[in-house]
Amino acid sequence: MxxxxxxxxxxxxxxxxxxxxxxxxxxxxxxxEQDLSLTPRELQALTQFREIMKPRLEKEHDYMKTDIYLIRWLRAKNLNIRQAENMLMENLKWRKQYNLDGIHNxxxxxxxxxxxxxxxxxxxxxxxxxxxxxxxxxxxxxxxxxxxxxxxxxxxxxxxxxxxxxxxxxxxxxxxxxxxxxxxxxxxxxxxxxxxxxxxxxxxxxxxxxxxxxxxxxxxxxxxxxxxxxxxxxxxxxxxxxxxxxxxxxxxxxxxxxxxxxxxxxxxxxxxxxxxxxxxxxx
Structure with missing residues (x-):
């Protein structure tokens, strides 16, 4: 997969x-509260990441556009925006390829x-x-x-x-x-x-x-x-x-x-x- x-x-x-x-x-x-709290570096990276991902997530689920969802990918890649972008796009590809939206049916x-x-x-x-x-x-x-x-x-x-x-x-x-x-x-x-x-x-x-x-x-x-x-x-x-x-x-x-x-x-x-x-x- x-x-x-x-x-x-x-x-x-x-x-x-x-x-x-x-x-x-x-x-x-x-x-x-701690999970939702952002450091200045995280906030700066999230602001940039949000703008980069906005057009790419336009047709995706609403939760994928929220800050708490987006920050997870940045934290997973130590705030490296390019790596977080690649990681999230691979996730979207994987979910579609293996029909994760239909798995519960x-x-x-x-x-x-x-x-x-x-x-x-x-x-x-x-x-x-x-x-x-x-x-x-x-x-x-x-x-x-x-x-x-x-x-x-x-x-x-x-x-x-x-x-x-x-x-x-x-x-x-x-x-x-x-x-x-x-x-x-x-x-x-x-x-x-x-x-x-x-x-x-x-x-x-x-x-x-x-x-x-x-x-x-x-x-x-x-x-x-x-x-x-x-x-x-x-x-x-x-x-x-x-x-x-x-x-x-x-x-x-x-x-x-x-x-x-x-x-x-x-x-x-x-x-x-x-x-x-x-x-x-x-x-």
Whole structure:
């Protein structure tokens, strides 16, 4: 897919969490106000970038013309206007080539049965949360069944769905600019999740997130991460950007530790029991 031939999943977000966050688990994400604040250099670059992109975005979605959307591309390229322009144009090309606007109208019922997730909760700042349990996800099974490409597209749908959730809240007048990912890594193993056939998908997924959804993650949080996780992380760490690393928070199996963090970020009635909350699953 435009340099992302195979695209990994929210599952694979978990893989790059561990090494960057193992010593920084107390760091919290930035507020919407901080995300919206511009330095003088950012304001100057944004003013120029807006004028350059205005005619090229005339027929695109309205949200793509907003300052908070445009600044993401500039920040991803350290305010290099030419590079940000190329990056955004590649995004538009990719979205059209792979019909991202129609991805949510496709029938994903078969995938949801095998790879369930929730997206009906919010953190204390009102950011939407996408959550899943690794024990429910068997990436190797999808490969063996010939569903690799379909699973990868399903994962992109999750990224786009989370982003659309942010955009919906903005249309409602909410001061929300980012989303969260919450993952229970209990059950991670190298056979189902770290196999040789699985790793290329992860690499391509990281590229997809960073190239097409830059800066949209407030935090990507993993709990109950086992030691085997590190084996996979060592293979993929070169692909991460500094911006992505700042979003990552990884916890081991010390429940008290990850509960303390989550209680500061997400109320218990917005967390399902496996994340130390009281919310009940809808059947």
């Amino acid at each position: 435009g340099g992302v031939k195979y695209i990994g999943s929210f599952l694979w977000c978990a893989i790059f969490l561990y090494y960057v966050s193992i010593n920084t688990i107390s760091v919290l994400g930035i507020s919407a 496709e029938d994903w019922s078969d995938m949801f049965l095998d790879y369930p997730y929730t997206n009906d909760t919010y953190d204390l700042a009102g950011r939407p949360i996408g959550a899943f349990s690794l024990s429910d996800w068997d990436f190797r099974k999808a490969i063996a069944a010939g569903k690799q490409v379909r699973l990868f597209r399903y994962m992109i749908k999750l990224l786009d769905e989370a982003t659309n959730g942010v955009l919906r809240l903005q249309r409602e007048g909410k001061n929300v600019t980012q989303w969260k990912v919450l993952m229970n890594m209990e059950g991670f193993n190298l056979v189902q999740h770290g196999c040789g056939s699985c790793l290329p998908g992860f690499s391509y997924f990281v590229q997809a997130y960073e190239n097409y959804y830059p800066g949209f993650a407030d935090a990507i949080v993993a709990i109950n991460s086992p030691a085997a996780f590190q084996v996979v992380l060592n293979l993929v760490r070169p692909v991460f950007t500094a911006q992505t690393r700042e979003s990552l928070k990884v916890f081991g199996t010390n429940r008290a530790q990850w509960m303390a963090y989550l209680d500061k970020e997400i109320s218990r009635d917005q967390r399902y029991p496996e994340y130390g909350g009281t919310r009940k699953l809808k059947h």
